Structure formats: structure tokens, C-alpha cells
Amino acid sequence: MQTLELLLEPQCKLVIFPEGGCSFQNDTVMPFRPGAVQLGLQALARCAKRNQPIPDLYAVPLSLKYRYTGKMRPVIHQALRQLEHALGIPPTGDDYQRLRQAAAKVLARCEQEHRVVPEPGASWNQRIANLKAAVLYQCENKLKLPHASEDPDRERVYRIRHALEQQRTIVLEDGADDWAATSKALMRVLNFDAIYDGYVAEKPTPERFLDTLTRLEREVFGIDKPDPKGHRQAFLRIGRPMNLKDYVESYHRDRAATITTVVQQLQQTVQTNLDMLAEATARGISW
Template sequence: MKSRSSRGGNGSASQPFYPAKINLPLLRGLQHIAPWLIRSRDRVELVISSDPKVQLETLRGRSCLLVCNHPTFDDPKAMFLLSSRLQEPFYYLTAYEQFRGLQGWLYQRLGAYSIRRGLADRDSIAYTLNLLQQPQIKLVIFPEGGCSFQNDTVMPFRSGAVQMALQAMSRKLKQSEPGDADLYIVPISLKYRYTGSMTPVIENTLRRLERALGVSSEGDVYIRLRRVAAKIIDRCEQEAHLAPDPEADWNQRIARLKAEVLDRCEQELGLTSAAGEPNRERVYRILYALEARQNTLMPDGQDALDVMFRAVRRVLNFDAIYDGYVAAMPTPERFLDTLIRLEREVFGIDQPPPKGHRQAFLRIGEPISLKDYHAAYRADRANTVNNLTRQLQQTVQQNLDLLAEATSRGISW
């Protein structure tokens, strides 16, 4: 059973918003040692590529909203390494739950500020709009809304980042001469590649899961992976009291499991969700409601909340997973993407330690000037926001595909 502090709350309801408090001497010092520190501690090094029309220098001095896919928990570190290359401070829109203790204090000094995901966080929105109107600002947002745990595919982008950027651009144009105001959105694709042989790591991880679940280790690694996954799906359905459906495939079973968990939790907590609302937004709202309720319950009422906490976190863990992800491209990265999810489920480890040394390939797409979209935004805000959001998502996915092709052929940028 997880302790209260491990559920994601920071235990400080008195501070609803954490602003950035950049300390330039501290920031510069950490930028200087970051490549060595992150390579040795997190086993990650950054490799930067770009669209042929983009040079790294073109970003320097510009006001930019950097939108990036979010495959791992190490992505903010990769973006910090990019800030180190540019020798500029970045701001980071960061989950509220990260601002606890010394870690939260440090994050604020490095440019992070909080967002309560799944809620209308007016303080964070107002702060973001103000930042985007500043000169030479660099703001990092991960528009998938959370970590996907998938190295090659992008989850649907939320439209909030584009909406705030266009709104800020509109305000900038009102406050300055048209030629002086600029704000760019830069699509960034991030993909990791293990640099060594990962066969022993995959084998050891599989064996550990097989022992914990009591399943056979016969067959090749893909058959064994599917056997472990099948056992976990069966167990999750049993815990949710869902009767087996022999006609359903794995994707249907996972979708049914997630829908059942969210519907039950919302009903228990008196919450409602809009039609088509992303699962992640529903999860975040449920988690905030659970945090609020646990403070009013007697200790003997905590067990029911623990069950709901575990259930909705399972939805986040399996949000982007689908049957066939490994079979479509059986790379070490895809095997380990899936195994890490299964480890998180079976062993209750939020962030398993690095499996090996990785290169973080970061591809910078062509900056998009929001001045070019201002007239369309004034005429039709909703369609302009949605179309630009979709365009950014497609660009990030296309550049991920280019990175996948290049890394599969062993190209070094």
C-alpha cells in the first residue's frame, strides 16, 4: 500500500500555484555540468538534429513556445540539455505534483512553474500568457498532457498550448508595433535509442516479471512478453470484477477496463465528464478529488481510496498502450517501453531505474510564426487552434518517423 506522500500530492493545499523563480547563477552552473551529470546519473546524452531549414542558432534570441512529445520521465532533462546548448534559460510548464520539498524548490529556480492538470488552473494560465508576451522567452510544454511511455508514437495533443500562444500573440500585437511583435511555436520530436546490447536486460526483466506472476518462461522473448501481458490483463479484470469476454481482443479489453475504472470512480466521487474527454483529464480530476477526500476520512476509510488511487493510476500507465506496438517494430526500445509499463504495474515502481545508456535524439522542426495565423485566429478562433494543434502533432510524428528511420540505419547526426 502506498503512503499518502507517494500518491502525487505535495501535502500543501495552502499554495495553489508555484511560480518560476529563476536563479541565474544556479541555472548557469547546472547548465554547465548538466551534460556530464545527466549522462552519468540518468545515462542519457543529447543528440540534436533539425529540419534542413532550421539551424540551432535560429532559435537564439527568439520568443518560442517549444512543444515536444513526452515518451519518458527524462524528457525535461533532455530539454534542459537543449537550454544548455543554447545558453538560455527555459521555462517549463510542470505538473503541480512535482513541487514538493527540495525538488520543488530546485525546479522553481530552474524555470519550472506549476499546472494542475485536469482542472481550470487560472493562475497557471494567466502566468503562461504573461510569459509568452515577454521578449526572448523560451517556454517548454508537453502537449500530450503526460508521459506516453512510447518511444515512436505521439498521443493526441491538447489544444491548450496553441490556444494560449495565439492569445498571447494577439495581445502582443495590440501592445506593440506589428513589426516588433513575434512569437514562434517550435515542434520538437524526442526519441531515445539504447547504445548497447539490450538482450540481457530484456531477458532479466522478463524473468523477474515471470517469477512475480508465476508464468512460464518458455518460448522466444515476444511470446513470453505476450504471456506476461495476458496474465496482467487477466489480473486487472479480476480486480475490477469484470467478467471475461471471450469475443474481445486485447485492445477492446484494455479499453473496457479503463472505461469501467473511470466510470466507477467518477460515480463514487460525484464527478462528471464531457463526451469524448481524454482519459488523462478524467484521471487528473479524479486524483484531485481523492486527495481532497482522504483528508476528511478516518483511517479505516483509507483502504477504499487506496484501491481507487491504484486503479486510476493504472489507467495512466496503460493510456497509450495497444496490442501490436512491439510486433509492428520489435526494437529494444519498444520491448523495454512495454516491459517498463508492466514493471510499474506489477511492482508498483513509479520510475524504474534506467535500463541502459541512451542517446536522446531531439529533432527541431521549422519554427511557425504565429503572426501568420493572427488573421485566421481573429476570424475563427476554435478552428484555427484545432488546425494548428493537429498540424503540430503531425509534424512531431513525421519527425519521429524520420528519427526512427535514421537510427535504424545507424546514422549519427
């Protein structure tokens, strides 16, 4: 309610992170949640309902790209050594082979913990998807929630988290460890939500290497926010603003379709500009 009124104040500037959380992936935009666009259109619809002039209200898509400024190979080597020691695997091959060996061990451990048996010949991406699906299914079962396999994984996590907080007293009657285990499982899904096999191989930059290493450290060492790996420079690109006022009539006719359209356009703009930033920073060009 307060946000809707705030949006209609002259010169209001409201910063919203539409992904709903940090993906910890430097080159990938996660699916936008509809709330940011929905709030803006609701505020404008309120003006129309009050027979007030509908003001301009712009959604400005911003893309952020981070690049390490120092020599990161020693940092990558140290992170690999620490992971290999913790996982009990010998260093074999080049940096990328060592990264895959550590990732393979982590994936197998997670599958074993959640009693997921990989299908013969399944790719890593299939195994990761099956693991996340199994974790979410188990959590929904535990909290007696309906299974929402058609929804994005991140949305299911948020729904389960909300239910977990609501039922915390009930869950704790079964033991605090049960509540902690469910929370850990949800964090695991978010940790692996954006990752896919081939992310580093596509562009073996220090950023992509360390994105992946940080995920593995979060899993292996149980650290929510590992220490920064080095100094990073931020690059920003601003996309063409969208005037939500132009969508008010469409919003009155079909709210859901209009919100989906605007969200998809904004998400695509952010991803396109992020790709441009990634290409430019790889060539050493400043924007």
C-alpha cells in the first residue's frame, strides 16, 4: 500500500531487483518476478480509478557486469586446492578438468544425500535438474504443500520458505534439525538454480571460473557468503526506459498478459545489455 502511494509521488525513484534474489552468476539474468511491474501498473490503475490524471511512470532496465581487475589465476588455484583437499580428490589435469572433478564429486554427494539415482547416460544438466526437482518435491511433501512442478524453481523455493516460516513451530516440534535441514535444502536449490554444464567452457573467464568455484565452496564448506575473491570493477548499461503509462489500457483488459509482456521485454533488455557488457569488458572496452 505504501509503495503504491510512493510510486505516484513526483520525482519518485524506486530501485527494485526484479530477479527476487542474487543468482551469483555474472553473465546470466534469472527470470524476473512480476511484482515490480505489477506495482507500477497497480499504482497507475489507482489513479484512473480516482479519476486523476495518469502520470508518466518509467521502468528503467539497468544491467550490471562485474570484472576482476587483478591476476586471478593464483586465486583460482588456491580455491581449487582447498576444494580438492576437502573433497579428498587429487589434482588432475588443467584448471577446467580440476573444476569439473570437484563439481562431479559435489553433485554425486548431493544426489546421494537426497536419494536421487542418476539415470544411465544422463547429462550433468539433466542430473542437476532432477536433483533440484527431487529436493523441491521432498520439501513440499514435508510441509504438505501442493506440488507446483510447472512453476520456476525459484518461485517454488520462495513459496516453500514462506510456508516453512509459517509452520516453524510445528516443524520444530519434530526437532530443530528438521527445520535446519529443510532450510539447507532450499538454499541448495538456489545455489544451483542458475548453473549449467558448459557455463565455464563457453567463456572461460576468471569471472565464470570463480562464479562456479564460489557455488562449490558454498556447498562444501556450508558458507552462505564466501569471502570476496578480489577487487572487481562494475560496469553499468542503461536500457531504454518503458513508460508504464502506455500499458494502462491493456492492463485494464488483461492484467496477467500485460504484466507478462512488460516483464519479458524488460528482462530481455537487461540480458541483451549484459551480453553487450560482457563482450565489451572481454575486449577491455569501458562503457
